[in-house]
Amino acid sequence: MNIEISWTQILIYLYTAVVLAFTVRVLYQQRNTGSAFAWLVILFAFPLLGVFAYLLLGEPRLGSARAKRSDEMNRFYSDFADQYLSDMGWDGTDKISPHYLGIAKVATDSVGLDVTQNNHMKLLSTTDEIVSAMLADIEAARKSCLLAFYIIDPQGKIKEVLNAVIEAAKRGVDCIILADAVGSHAFFKSEWIARLRAEGVEVHAALPVGPLRTLFTRSDLRNHRKLLIVDEKIGYTGSYNLVDPKFFKQNSGVGQWVDVMMRCTGPMVLEMAAVFYADVAVENDQNLTEVQHYLKRYIEDIHEIIPEPSQAQDIVAQVIPSAPSQTERIIYETIISAIYAATEKLVITSPYFVPDEPLLMALTTAAKRGVDVTLIVPAKVDSLMVRYASQAYYPVLLRAGVKIALFEGGLLHAKTMTVDDGYTLFGTVNMDMRSFFLNLEISLAIYDQNMTAEVSTLQQQYLAQSRYISIKKWQKRAKWWGLVENTVRLMSPLL
Known part of the structure; x- marks a missing residue:
C-alpha cells in the first residue's frame, strides 16, 4: 500500500514536534510554576508566536x-x-x-557580601x-x-x-x-x-x-x-x-x-x-x-x-545585588523570609505589584496571623497590563486582612519594606517577577531601629496622600472587570 504524505502533513507533523519540544523545555527549565503555566498557555494558544517569543524571552540567557x-x-x-x-x-x-540573622545569612551565602x-x-x-x-x-x-x-x-x-x-x-x-x-x-x-x-x-x-x-x-x-x-x-x-x-x-x-x-x-x-x-x-x-x-x-x-x-x-x-546570572533567587528569598519574620507590622511600597503564589501566600498568611500588613501602590501606573494584573490579586489580599492604599500624589516609585521596628529593605526592586528574576537590581537590608523609624515615617506620609480600598466597594464593581483582570493575571509571571 502506498501512503502518500503531502507537504501539508509534513509541516503539521513538524509544527507539532516543535511545539511539543518547547513544551518539554518549558517544563524542564521553568522553576516557577506560574511562569511555566503562562508559557504553556502562550505555546498552545499561539504556537508559532509562542515558540518565537520563548526563544527571545523564555530563559535568562546572558551569553x-x-x-x-x-x-x-x-x-x-x-x-x-x-x-x-x-x-x-x-x-x-x-x-x-x-x-x-537567618535573613542576613540567606544573602551572605548567595552573594558573599557580608x-x-x-x-x-x-x-x-x-x-x-x-x-x-x-x-x-x-x-x-x-x-x-x-x-x-x-x-x-x-x-x-x-x-x-x-x-x-x-x-x-x-x-x-x-x-x-x-x-x-x-x-x-x-x-x-x-x-x-x-x-x-x-x-x-x-x-x-x-x-x-x-x-x-x-x-x-x-x-x-x-x-x-x-x-x-x-x-x-x-x-x-x-x-x-x-x-x-x-x-x-x-x-x-x-x-x-x-x-x-x-x-x-x-x-x-x-x-x-x-x-x-x-x-x-x-x-x-x-x-x-x-x-x-x-x-x-x-x-x-x-x-x-x-x-x-x-x-x-x-x-x-547589608548590600544585596541580585541578577539572573546568580544561581540563587536571592532578593526573592530575602523578601519572602522578611515577610515571614514579621510579628507586628509590615508596610510595603511598590509602583508595580504582581506577586506569584508564594509571595501572595506569605502576605496573606502574615495578615491572618495578626500582623498589620499594609501595601501602598500608586493609584495610576504607566503600564495598563501591570495595573490589571495587580488588581486581580486585591480580593484575595483584602479578604485576608491586608490593607491596600492607593497613593494619589503621583506615580509612587519608591521601593521600601519595613518589618516591625527593626528591619528595612530599601532599593530598586519592584514587587514583581521581573525584578525578582530578570533584572539586575540592588537592595539595602538595614538592621537598625532608627533608620527603620525614618523609613516608616516616610511611608506614613505616603499613606496621608492615599485612599484605602474597601473590600465591599471593590466587590460592587462590574463583574466583567474581574474577568479582564483575571485573564491578564494569567500572564503576570511574564510581566
Missing part, C-alpha cells in the same frame, strides 16, 4: 562570554568581603538581632533633596565619580548633574557612567554622549540589544540598578532614576514620579562600588581587564577609604 565574566566578578565579591571587610573589623553580624557596621545613612525623599545632595558630592569629588542608572533622561535638573560630571572629569576625577541600553535609549542617541566622552568621561551601555545579539542573549534582561558612588566614600541608591520628574513621562497621565534615595557612607559603600565595577566589567573583555587592573590599585588604597570614627554612625546594613 557564554558574559556569563564567564560574570562568574569571575562574582568571585571578586566573595574574595573582597573575605579579605578586607571581615579582617578590618567591619563585620556587623554579631550586632544583628537573632530574629533577623553585613557591615559603622555605616551612616541619610534618607532623601524629594527630587530637590536628591539632586542637591548629588550635585554637592560630585562637585566635591577628588578621585572618582561612578554613576549607574537604568534611565538617564538629560532634561531639566539632570543637565546640571551631567555638567557637574564633566567639570569633575576636567579636574582629573575618574568619571564613569553606566546606563541601561534600553532604559536610556534616548540618552545614547543624544549629543551628551559625545560631549561627555570628549571631556574624558567613560560612558558604557549596559546589556546592549540588537538583532544579532538576540540570537545568543535574552534581549529583555535589564540593568535596573541606580547607583552614584563618589570617591568610594559616598554612595547613593534607591528608586530614583536620573530624571527630572517635571519633564519625565509627562504624557503618561500618572503625574510626577515620587522617588526616594539613601545617601550612605561607611564600609557598605565599598560593597556598592564592587557591584558597580562588576557591572562595568561584564560588558566586554576590555572592560574586565581594565577593571581588574583598577581594582588592584583600589585595594592597595583601601585604608584611605576607611571611614573616620567621628563621622561614622553605627548603622548595621
Whole structure:
C-alpha cells in the first residue's frame, strides 16, 4: 500500500514536534510554576508566536562570554568581603538581632557580601533633596565619580548633574557612567554622549540589544540598578532614576514620579562600588581587564577609604545585588523570609505589584496571623497590563486582612519594606517577577531601629496622600472587570 504524505502533513507533523519540544523545555527549565503555566498557555494558544517569543524571552540567557565574566566578578565579591571587610573589623553580624540573622545569612551565602557596621545613612525623599545632595558630592569629588542608572533622561535638573560630571572629569576625577541600553535609549542617541566622552568621561551601555545579539542573549534582561558612588566614600541608591520628574513621562497621565534615595557612607559603600565595577566589567573583555587592573590599585588604597570614627554612625546594613546570572533567587528569598519574620507590622511600597503564589501566600498568611500588613501602590501606573494584573490579586489580599492604599500624589516609585521596628529593605526592586528574576537590581537590608523609624515615617506620609480600598466597594464593581483582570493575571509571571 502506498501512503502518500503531502507537504501539508509534513509541516503539521513538524509544527507539532516543535511545539511539543518547547513544551518539554518549558517544563524542564521553568522553576516557577506560574511562569511555566503562562508559557504553556502562550505555546498552545499561539504556537508559532509562542515558540518565537520563548526563544527571545523564555530563559535568562546572558551569553557564554558574559556569563564567564560574570562568574569571575562574582568571585571578586566573595574574595573582597573575605579579605578586607571581615579582617578590618567591619563585620556587623554579631550586632544583628537573632530574629533577623537567618535573613542576613540567606544573602551572605548567595552573594558573599557580608553585613557591615559603622555605616551612616541619610534618607532623601524629594527630587530637590536628591539632586542637591548629588550635585554637592560630585562637585566635591577628588578621585572618582561612578554613576549607574537604568534611565538617564538629560532634561531639566539632570543637565546640571551631567555638567557637574564633566567639570569633575576636567579636574582629573575618574568619571564613569553606566546606563541601561534600553532604559536610556534616548540618552545614547543624544549629543551628551559625545560631549561627555570628549571631556574624558567613560560612558558604557549596559546589556546592549540588537538583532544579532538576540540570537545568543535574552534581549529583555535589564540593568535596573541606580547607583552614584563618589570617591568610594559616598554612595547613593534607591528608586530614583536620573530624571527630572517635571519633564519625565509627562504624557503618561500618572503625574510626577515620587522617588526616594539613601545617601550612605561607611564600609557598605565599598560593597556598592564592587557591584558597580562588576557591572562595568561584564560588558566586554576590555572592560574586565581594565577593571581588574583598577581594582588592584583600589585595594592597595583601601585604608584611605576607611571611614573616620567621628563621622561614622553605627548603622548595621547589608548590600544585596541580585541578577539572573546568580544561581540563587536571592532578593526573592530575602523578601519572602522578611515577610515571614514579621510579628507586628509590615508596610510595603511598590509602583508595580504582581506577586506569584508564594509571595501572595506569605502576605496573606502574615495578615491572618495578626500582623498589620499594609501595601501602598500608586493609584495610576504607566503600564495598563501591570495595573490589571495587580488588581486581580486585591480580593484575595483584602479578604485576608491586608490593607491596600492607593497613593494619589503621583506615580509612587519608591521601593521600601519595613518589618516591625527593626528591619528595612530599601532599593530598586519592584514587587514583581521581573525584578525578582530578570533584572539586575540592588537592595539595602538595614538592621537598625532608627533608620527603620525614618523609613516608616516616610511611608506614613505616603499613606496621608492615599485612599484605602474597601473590600465591599471593590466587590460592587462590574463583574466583567474581574474577568479582564483575571485573564491578564494569567500572564503576570511574564510581566
